[in-house]
Every structure is written in structure tokens, then in C-alpha cells.
Amino acid sequence: MDRRESMKSLLIGTMAGGALIQGCAPEVAETSKMPKASIAPEGVYGRTDKEKLRDQELANAKGFSESELATIAILCDLILPPTATVGGALEAGVPDFIDFIAKDIPGHELPIKGGLMWLNTRCNKLFGLPFEKLNDAQHKSILDEIAYPEDAATEVEPGVAFFSRMRNLTLTGYYTTKMGIDELGYQGNTPNVWDGVPEDVLKDHDVDYDDMWLSKCTDQSKREDMAEWDDQKNLLS
Amino acid sequence: MQIIESREEFDAIIVGSGAGGGMSAKVLADAGLSVAIVEAGPHFDPTDPEQMTQLKWPWESPRRGASTTRPFGDFDAAYGGWEIDGEPYTQGKGTQFDWFRSHMLGGRTNHWGRISLRFGPKDFKRRDQDGLSDNWPIGYEDVAPYYDKVDKLIGVFGSKENIPNEPDGYFLPAPKPRLHELYYIKAARKAGVAVIPSRLSILTKRLNNERGVCFYCRQCSRSCAIKADFSSGISLIFPAQKSGKVQLFTNCVVREVTTNTEGKATGVSYINKEDLKEYHLKSRTVVLAASACSSARILLNSKSIQHPNGLGNSSDHVGKYLHDSTGTDRAFLVPDLLNRKVTYNEDGVGGLHVYSPWWLDNKQLDFPRGYHMEISGGLNMPAYGFGFGLAEMNKYIGGVVGGYGDKLREDARKFYGAMIGISGRGESVPMKSNYCEIDPQVVDQWGIPVLKFHYQWSDYERKQSKHMHNTFEEIFEKIGAIPLGDKPDADRDYGLHNPGRIIHEVGTTRMGDDPSTSVVNRYQQLHDAPNIFVVDGGPFVSQADKNPTWTILALSWRTSEYIVDQLTKKNI
Numbered sequence: 001m002d003r004r005e006s007m008k009s010l011l012i013g014t015m016a017g018g019a020l021i022q023g024c025a026p027e028v029a030e031t032s033k034m035p036k037a038s039i040a041p042e043g044v045y046g047r048t049d050k051e052k053l054r055d056q057e058l059a060n061a062k063g064f065s066e067s068e069l070a071t072i073a074i075l076c077d078l079i080l081p082p083t084a085t086v087g088g089a090l091e092a093g094v095p096d097f098i099d100f101i102a103k104d105i106p107g108h109e110l111p112i113k114g115g116l117m118w119l120n121t122r123c124n125k126l127f128g129l130p131f132e133k134l135n136d137a138q139h140k141s142i143l144d145e146i147a148y149p150e151d152a153a154t155e156v157e158p159g160v161a162f163f164s165r166m167r168n169l170t171l172t173g174y175y176t177t178k179m180g181i182d183e184l185g186y187q188g189n190t191p192n193v194w195d196g197v198p199e200d201v202l203k204d205h206d207v208d209y210d211d212m213w214l215s216k217c218t219d220q221s222k223r224e225d226m227a228e229w230d231d232q233k234n235l236l237s
Numbered sequence: 238m239q240i241i242e243s244r245e246e247f248d249a250i251i252v253g254s255g256a257g258g259g260m261s262a263k264v265l266a267d268a269g270l271s272v273a274i275v276e277a278g279p280h281f282d283p284t285d286p287e288q289m290t291q292l293k294w295p296w297e298s299p300r301r302g303a304s305t306t307r308p309f310g311d312f313d314a315a316y317g318g319w320e321i322d323g324e325p326y327t328q329g330k331g332t333q334f335d336w337f338r339s340h341m342l343g344g345r346t347n348h349w350g351r352i353s354l355r356f357g358p359k360d361f362k363r364r365d366q367d368g369l370s371d372n373w374p375i376g377y378e379d380v381a382p383y384y385d386k387v388d389k390l391i392g393v394f395g396s397k398e399n400i401p402n403e404p405d406g407y408f409l410p411a412p413k414p415r416l417h418e419l420y421y422i423k424a425a426r427k428a429g430v431a432v433i434p435s436r437l438s439i440l441t442k443r444l445n446n447e448r449g450v451c452f453y454c455r456q457c458s459r460s461c462a463i464k465a466d467f468s469s470g471i472s473l474i475f476p477a478q479k480s481g482k483v484q485l486f487t488n489c490v491v492r493e494v495t496t497n498t499e500g501k502a503t504g505v506s507y508i509n510k511e512d513l514k515e516y517h518l519k520s521r522t523v524v525l526a527a528s529a530c531s532s533a534r535i536l537l538n539s540k541s542i543q544h545p546n547g548l549g550n551s552s553d554h555v556g557k558y559l560h561d562s563t564g565t566d567r568a569f570l571v572p573d574l575l576n577r578k579v580t581y582n583e584d585g586v587g588g589l590h591v592y593s594p595w596w597l598d599n600k601q602l603d604f605p606r607g608y609h610m611e612i613s614g615g616l617n618m619p620a621y622g623f624g625f626g627l628a629e630m631n632k633y634i635g636g637v638v639g640g641y642g643d644k645l646r647e648d649a650r651k652f653y654g655a656m657i658g659i660s661g662r663g664e665s666v667p668m669k670s671n672y673c674e675i676d677p678q679v680v681d682q683w684g685i686p687v688l689k690f691h692y693q694w695s696d697y698e699r700k701q702s703k704h705m706h707n708t709f710e711e712i713f714e715k716i717g718a719i720p721l722g723d724k725p726d727a728d729r730d731y732g733l734h735n736p737g738r739i740i741h742e743v744g745t746t747r748m749g750d751d752p753s754t755s756v757v758n759r760y761q762q763l764h765d766a767p768n769i770f771v772v773d774g775g776p777f778v779s780q781a782d783k784n785p786t787w788t789i790l791a792l793s794w795r796t797s798e799y800i801v802d803q804l805t806k807k808n809i
Contacts, residue, residue, distance in 0.1 A: 028450070028452075029443070029449070029450070031446065031447070031448065031449040031450075031463060031464075032443075032449035032450040032451075032452060032463055032465070033449070033452070033463065034291075034292065034452070034462060034463060035284065035462065035463075039286065039292075040286035040287065040289060042294075042297055043297050044286070044287070044297075045289070045290050045293040045297045045298060045311070045312065046287070046288045046289050046290040046293075046312075046314075048279075048316060051306050054306065055299060058299070059299070078641055078642065079641045079642070079645065080641075080642075080645060080646070081642060081643070083643065083646070097299075097301065100299050100300065101300055101301075101303065101621075104299070104300050104303065104305050105300075105303065105305055143641055147639050147640055147641050148637070148638065148639040148640060149629065149638055149639050150632070150638045150639070164628075164629075164639075167624075167628060167639075167641065167645070168624060168625040168626070168627075170624075171623065171624025171625070171627055171645065171649065172301060172619075172621055172622060172623050172624050172625065173301070174624075175619045175623050175624055175649060176295035176296055176301040176302070176619050176620060176621065176623060177295075177296050178294070178296060180619070181294075181295075181618075181619060183646070184579065184619065184649060184650070184653060185579035185580070185650075185653075186579065186616060186617075186618055186619065187579070187580070187581055187582040187583075187616070188454065188455065188582045188583065188584035188616070188618055189292060189294065189454060189456075189584070189618050190292070190454070190582070191292075191452035191453075191454065192452060192453050192454075192582050192584070193452070193453065194412055194413070194453040194582075194583075194584070194585050194586075195413065196413035196414075197413075197414075197415065197416045197419065197581070197583070198580070198581050200578070201416060201577075201578050201580070201581065202416075202419075204577075204578065205416060205419070205420075205573060205574075205577075207416070207419040207420065207423060208419075209413060209414070209419075213414070213422075213434075214413070216396035216397075216410065216411050216434050217410055217411050217412065217413045217434070218394075218409070218410035218411065218412055218413070218441045218442060219410065222442070223441065223442050223443065223450050224442075224443050224450060225442070225443060226443050226444075226445075227392075227409055227442050227443060227444050229389075229407050233397060233405055233406065233407050233408070234397070235408065235409070235410065235442075237442075
């Protein structure tokens, strides 16, 4: 038999709703837990030798120029600046991510390099300086031209496409960091026992579990009881 | 991989280690037979920390999980994809088939969606209903006992529903629906569309003392380190190895099945990827489980005086009747889900908790054969692509489109978990004109002639896809949801994915009683060579709208028992 121990300690902090609220504390056998030996150090995530080699080559390859990266960083900071309580795209390292991803997915490189050129041309035309040298108000006046696709003038359409790409990559780069995920509030990627949508959320949405459906669902207090059926395919345990 | 040349003769060589090969290895080894499994890819064990991707965070990947090197993203367990360096395939003029291969121990079972549906009585006899393609020579009653055994050995959750063509199994209990799935249930019921708990091979309850019970991380596509989902390695091959009767040959690409002057198999020859030399293994039987198209390729490449048209191909049917599921998708924005609470962990199992089985009668419709619908959505872990088009989503609800700064943070919260995806997966009509053959002019990096594909959808599939899209909209309008993007029209084949994209390809060595129109008999035994069997999707005569894995497993079990019986009786 498996050695069993209460899962309570494991669950506290990882579950906001479900089993604990409903008062049944499921027992979890050792075989249902992630074995400690299986947890590789952060950053080790199952790459094949070929993938490791490619990632190393990409990391070492020259990406954007210093000047390009400086402009990318300013854009990232304008797209997702820090707030009073949480860091922004710069603190989350988004420019490094964009530098990598443009090497990894070649379809990004040319539109970004060309887009940066377009941006500087536009800034030179309006202010006689490249984007990097503009002040905050000037930055925002340029962004206001290209950040709102529905209102943008025809002549700045290349800038709209470029800025949309930068906004997409900045959002992805940010919300895939610990900082971004914490801010978003995602609660998962951790062992838990799913026992349905919490009551307050059901109420907010005016939905419910009907008895017929619930009768088909798992009773988490019996999850570690060995499955047994009768000949009519009825689950007995 | 120390073996240079096999002196010993195995009772069986199994080519491929996915669902069909794993099951055969388990049954044959448990019966005391000696088994060699020859797998083209490397060893894979989801409990190996060096190979594991489960519970990893997006920031651990420099591309944040993007699909640059693995087509379903960096964290997906499958090695391989639709394109593999050094292993090309070609296309007939004006046709398109996308061929997914996963070379690794366990094959595609390491990442698949775990949707485990039994074929129903009607699914084995489609010609009787619509006069198209052919009936299987066997029926549900022949396979049912093996479905039962597969349920109990491997585990599948679901619910007893008593729907005639959706047979119930020995089910573990279903997980409760997530919030977006409750919305879908409401919508489907209003629209008169069937909706029931999904049926996935994931352990929601203890099945045995070797495998764990699901801890709900939604990452079955990463292959489970506590063995709470089915993959061939952890559920079949590693247990089979306990018999001491199984030898694994990984990174070994089978080139052909060798035969003697009587035309019977003597073993296989393979290329060892590590030293690029060719080896020969001897056996009393050969079990092909390399995937429908790979097994067809091996047969076609196995030419001899006795089998001049390729092994098992006296009927000229090897490679013919290739068919994949139909598939098309749409996404909807549910205004009632905007700004929802993110106060709880909604991961659930790796896949849908509810689905819609086929609920209509084709006699009332302008296309043959049905489809089921799969639901996706909820509070997903962000990965590459999160936030793409986010600011533009406002156009659907009259908000400010675009922008930058704090507004984007509000947009991210507003739209998080507010979309529901729906996918139709249907039964195509098998056609002899859809096939693969050997391209005589092209070889892969191992020097083995490659496959050339010829595949076109017909109006049967196009009309079915059109119906799917109409249904999607009818369902979601019941909850005031807004369809995203454009509804695909005739110019785009009503959104049908290319053949091969759903990765349910079957039919290339089809089963039949008549050796002139089929490749294998009722026991998946070649008509042309009695000691060769095919236990992957190749023998499927038609594939229902059901994902093929559960049927591959059941048929492989049935065939493997037959092999034991026939070897014992010295019939082969």
C-alpha cells in the first residue's frame, strides 16, 4: 500500500476555492505528488541536445544594434511603464526578450528593423531628431499618431503596423514573466485538487452545477480509493 | 544501443512505440514472448528531470514557449512535427497533406489530447448507412471486450450516457466543468445541441499503485511525471519491460521488413542513427506500429521477388484510402466573462471537461457523417502569443482600439479568460484517390525513399465544415457571444484545415475480407504474409468522428492476443 499523508499543507496557499471550502480534505498518495527528484533547476526544461545547441547559438548571435535596442527599450517603457505598485516592461527584461525572439522567429526581424527606421524618419521629419533623442512629450505625440489604428492617418500606416507588433511583443514579453503573471493573477501551474468553480464566482455569473451533471463528477474525497466497477460499468468506489 | 548484430531471434519485432506498438509489447511480453521494439527516435521518460517540461514557467523558455522548434510550443512533449530536418516528403500536383511525425519513445502519445472515444456500432458500418466507402469487416461487438480491457488497464474518465453510437466505458469520474464550460453547457442546451462530460485518458481516481492521480495542472501535452495521463512509455512499455522479455532499440530507423523465399517475414533491417550503419534483426513475427503512413512506407519499400510491388501490396492498396479527421475552429468573445475574477486556480485537466458528441441525423443534412465539438478557454497560463491583438479586441465591445500605457494593463485584465474556442472534428469519407506512395526520386538523410502524398478534400468535407461554422454561431449567440474574425467561406473551404493537420491519419493498410481490395484481414494480419501484422491506424476502414487512439489500443490488444495464439499453435 502507498504511504498516505494529508494533502492539507500542500493545498493551503495553492487553492482559493474548491475542496477546502467545501470541507473535504483529500488524501494524496506519494505517487500522486510530483517527485522531488523530478524537479530540475529553473531554466532546465527538457531541451534536446539539438535544441540546446540552437538556443545557445541564438543567444550568442548578434541581434539588434545598441541604438536599435535603446529605441526598443524606450518603446517598451512607454507601452508598459511601471505603476505605483508593480514594475514595468523594462524591469521585466522585455527588450532582451524582443532581441531574442527576433533572432528566433525571423519574421519579426525585418519589420522591427524597418519599423525602427521608419520611426526615426518620422521623428526627424517632425522634430529634426531621432526617436531616442526626443523628450517624453514628443515620444507621446509620436505614439499618439500610431498607437490607435482606427484614428491613424494613412501616411503613418507603416508606423501603426510596427507599433502593433511592438505592443504585441511587449505584452507577451511582460505577461510571461513572474512579474507579469503575478500582476495578471494567474493562480495555476501548481499541483492542486480541482473541485469546481468557487461559489462566489458561480453567483457572479449566474451559473450553477445541476445535480444531474454533478452526479457524473468526481468526489475528490475518494480520489485515492482504488477504482472498482460492477459488470454494468457502474463505478462502485 | 550496444547491439551490433542480433544473433538471437525474437518472437516479435515491433516497429514503433506509440499506442499500437506499446500495447502490443505489453500483451506479447506478458504472454512470455521475447520482443524487440525498434523506435526511430530517442528514449523518452516523462519522469526524467532532463526531459521534463511539466510545471515549468514560461520565462524558463527564452522564446516563452513559442512554437519555433516544436510545433505546439517549447513545452509540448512531442519531438518532431509536420516538418523534420533531413526527412522530407513530397506532394502530388495540386494536392496537400501535412504529415506529423514524432520520433521518440511513446511517439505522439506523449503529447496528444487524451480524447478517448470508442467507435460506436454505426461507425464500423458506415457504408450501410450512406453507401459511401466501405464497412469494416468487424463490428463493435468484436472490439467492445478490448475497449473494456483498455479502459481498465489505462484509465479513462467520462460518464454513462446511454447514447447509442457513443458507447459508454468503464469510466473514472469526470472533473467538474470550468466557468467557460458552464457557459458552453448553457449555450449548447439552449441551441438543442448535445453536451456531456468529456472522455479523456486521465486518472481522476486511483487506478493502480504504479500511477498517480491527476493534480490538475492542465499540462497533459507535456506528458505527466506522476503518470496520471496515458502515454505509451509509462503505461505500457515500462511495465512490459518488467517481464525482462523486452529489448528497446531507440534511434533506429527501420528501412524494410525482410522476407524469405516463401514470402514470410524474417525480421527487419534498420539504420542506427548513431553510427549510420545498417543492422538486421531476426524474428518469427513483425508487428508494424510506426504510424499509418510510416508503416505503409516500410511495406512499400520492402520489395522482393516474392513481393515485387512492395510487401502486402499485391492488391495495390497499401497507401490508399489515407484519411484524416476534418477540423475547423472559431473563437468567441463572451461579454459576460469580461473582467472576471481571477481568484482561483482553474487549470483543471489537460483538455476539455465537456464536449458535444454528434447529435444529428445525416439523412436530414446535405453531407454524410458527423462531427463532435471540443471546447477551450479559461484562465490559461500565459505563453508566447498572450496579448497579441489584445488592444484591438476593444473593437468588438466599443472600447478604445489600440493605445499604450496603463490602459493595456486594464485590457489584459478585462479580456483575460473571456474568450471561448470551439473546434469541430469530423469524419471524412475515405477515398481511394487520397493516398501516399513512394517517391522514387527522393530519399531522406538515411537514404530511404520517402513518401509522396496525394490528398484533396471533397464537397462532403467542405459541406460538413460549413455546417460546423453555422453551428458554432448558433450555439454562441445563445449567450450573446461575439464571433471573432471572419466566418470562413467557400473560398477558404469553409475553414477546413489541410488534411493531416488534425493528426488522425489512418487507412493506409486497410482491413477487409477480400485480399484484392484490402491489405490486412480482421486480425490486422497481412493477406500476403501471415507473420506480419499492422497495429497502428493503418488498418482503419473509416475513422468515425472519434479520435483514433482508443481504437488503435483495442485493436492492437486484440491482434496481439491473436499473435500469441497463432504462435502457440505454430500457425505462423
